[in-house]
Amino acid sequence: MTSSELKTLYHTSVSGCHRALMQEYGRYVYSIIFNKLRLCGTQEDIEECFSDVFADIFIKLDEDQLLGGDVKSLIGTVAKRTAIDRFRSLTAAQSHMVSTEENDMSELASDMSVEAHAERSELRRLLLSKIEELGEPDSTILIQKYYYNRKSDEIAKSVSMTASSVRSRCTRAMGKLRAKLAEIGITE
DSSP, rough: OHHHHHHHHHHHHHHHHHHHHHHHHHHHHHHHHHHHHTTOOOHHHHHHHHHHHHHHHHHHHTTSSSSSHHHHHHHHHHHHHHHHHHHHHHHHHHHHHOOOOOOOOOOHHOOOOOHHHHHHHHHHHHHHHHHHHTTTTTHHHHIIIISSSSOOHHHHHHHTTTTTHHHHHHHHHHHHHHHHHHTTOOOO
């Protein structure tokens, strides 16, 4: 449909001109919109965008902008820009949504007990404070041995002792630590 045919039809019947535009360019517009929105939109989103494109075209037609130029390129440009705007709004809305389907919610469930986790954290805090009460180098030796799994000769280098001294200090420090923990009611 050329712009002169469109102009003649428009002056004869505005609604007829609108119908002719939709018949002539409907599939073209739909394919542009479908290609932009197929991965993020529903069928309703595509149809709504289709309606918005033709509403914009009909407004431009009433303003005589469409009657003087290349009809197909203008319709294609309006369809493409409208579809891109809709794509942006849909993807922005989807990035803020969280699915709450029952199947997905089961994946969020954890077998971790908050109460047990809190108790372990408190026990660790108490244990570390009692280790610190032992003073140096006993606290360093115990932390290196049991938290970092270091061997006696590695610990000996860091505390400037012999490996046998580290082993004997570790044994005595463990005895002192057991006594301190027993005072606050921790036996194992």
